[in-house]
Amino acid sequence: MILDNIWLELFSRWLLGLVFIYASYQKILFPSDFAKIIYGYDLFPLAFINLMAIVLPFVELCFGLALVIGIFPRSAALILNGILLAFILALSINLIRGHEFDCGCFSSLKTSFASSTGHWIVRDIILLSLGLQVFFYGGFRKACLIRNLKPYTVAAEKRQTLSVDK
Amino acid sequence: MHFKQTTSEVIILLGISVVAAFVVNYFSPVGIALTGQWNDSRGVISTRGKDEAVVPDLEIEDVTVAKQIFDKKQSLFVDARSQESYEDGHIKGAVSLPVIRFASMIKSFQKRYGRSQPIVTYCSGRTCGDSHRLAQLLFEHGFENVSVFIDGFPGWEAEGFPIE
Numbered sequence: 001m002i003l004d005n006i007w008l009e010l011f012s013r014w015l016l017g018l019v020f021i022y023a024s025y026q027k028i029l030f031p032s033d034f035a036k037i038i039y040g041y042d043l044f045p046l047a048f049i050n051l052m053a054i055v056l057p058f059v060e061l062c063f064g065l066a067l068v069i070g071i072f073p074r075s076a077a078l079i080l081n082g083i084l085l086a087f088i089l090a091l092s093i094n095l096i097r098g099h100e101f102d103c104g105c106f107s108s109l110k111t112s113f114a115s116s117t118g119h120w121i122v123r124d125i126i127l128l129s130l131g132l133q134v135f136f137y138g139g140f141r142k143a144c145l146i147r148n149l150k151p152y153t154v155a156a157e158k159r160q161t162l163s164v165d166k
Numbered sequence: 167m168h169f170k171q172t173t174s175e176v177i178i179l180l181g182i183s184v185v186a187a188f189v190v191n192y193f194s195p196v197g198i199a200l201t202g203q204w205n206d207s208r209g210v211i212s213t214r215g216k217d218e219a220v221v222p223d224l225e226i227e228d229v230t231v232a233k234q235i236f237d238k239k240q241s242l243f244v245d246a247r248s249q250e251s252y253e254d255g256h257i258k259g260a261v262s263l264p265v266i267r268f269a270s271m272i273k274s275f276q277k278r279y280g281r282s283q284p285i286v287t288y289c290s291g292r293t294c295g296d297s298h299r300l301a302q303l304l305f306e307h308g309f310e311n312v313s314v315f316i317d318g319f320p321g322w323e324a325e326g327f328p329i330e
Contacts, residue, residue: 028190029196030196031191031194031196031197031198031213031215032196032198032212032213032215032217032218032295035198035202035213035215036211036213036293039204039211039293040293046202046204046205047201049202049204049213050198050199050200050201050202050213050214051201053198053213054187054188054191054198054200055187055188057187058183058184058186058187058190059180059183059184059187061183061186062179062182062183062186063179063183066179071179072175072176072178072179074175075172075175075176075179076175076179078172078176079176079179079180148171148175149171149175149178150171
C-alpha cells in the first residue's frame, strides 16, 4: 500500500517539518504581531494570549525540527496534528460566524499572516493528511536520529511474551 | 506501552519547547510580557512587549476631546497608517506619515514643522499600535508635544466629524 511507502513517510515528515519551521520563523521574529493575530481570532481567554504567542512558535519550531532530523517522529507528528486540527477548528468557527479581524496593525509585517481563511483551511487539511501518514506509518523510518525513547518492536513484545510463558 | 512511550516523548519535546520559548522571550529585544493589555475599553491593546511603544499617558481616549483639539486648529493631526489608507480617507487637514516610511519622510517633515508643534497621531483605532509607535519616533526626533488619538480614523468617521 502506498501509505506504507518508506519514501512517502520521509517526504511527508520532511515537508511537514519544514512547513512548521518556516511558520514559526515569522512568529518568533514578531511575537507582538502574532499575539494580535491570536487576539483577532476572538476565541481565547485574554489572559492566555501572550503565553500562547510566546510558547506556540517554539512548539512549532521544536516539533518541526524533530520531524526533520527524526527525533521521536511519531510523537512529534501527533502534536503537530493536534495543532493543525486546532487551527482548522478555529478557522472554521470564524469562517462560519463570518468573523474577520483587520486591526491594520501589521504595517511592519511583510508576509501574509492575514490571508483568506478558506485558503488556510485547505492548506491545513493537506498538511494534516501528511501528518496522519507520518503518525500511522508502521514501518522502518529512514533518516532518524532517535526513532523512539525506548526501542519497542513487535519482536521485542514476542520475546517478552515467550519469557513470561516459560 | 506505546501510550507511555508516546507520552514520555511528547513531554520531553514539549519541555524543550517551553524552556526555549521563555528563555528566548526573556532575552529577545522583541520579547513580550507574560500578560498583555487586551481590554480595548482601557486603551490601545498591547502585548506590553519590549518593542511596543504604547504609553497610556499620551492617549486621548475621548473622541470629543480630540474634536475640541481639532477645533482649536493649533494641533497637527498626523496619520500613521499606510499611504493607501490615508488616500482612502483621513481626518480633515491631517498629514500622512506612515510608520513604515518614517525614515524616508522624517527629514521633510522636520523642515515643515517645528519641534514645538503640537501633534496628534492616529491610526485605525484601539487595536492598532502604529499611532503610539509614530509618537515615540517623533519624540526621538525632537518633537516635544505629541499625543495619541486612540480611536483613530474609524472612531472619528463614526462620529461624523470632518474627513477628506
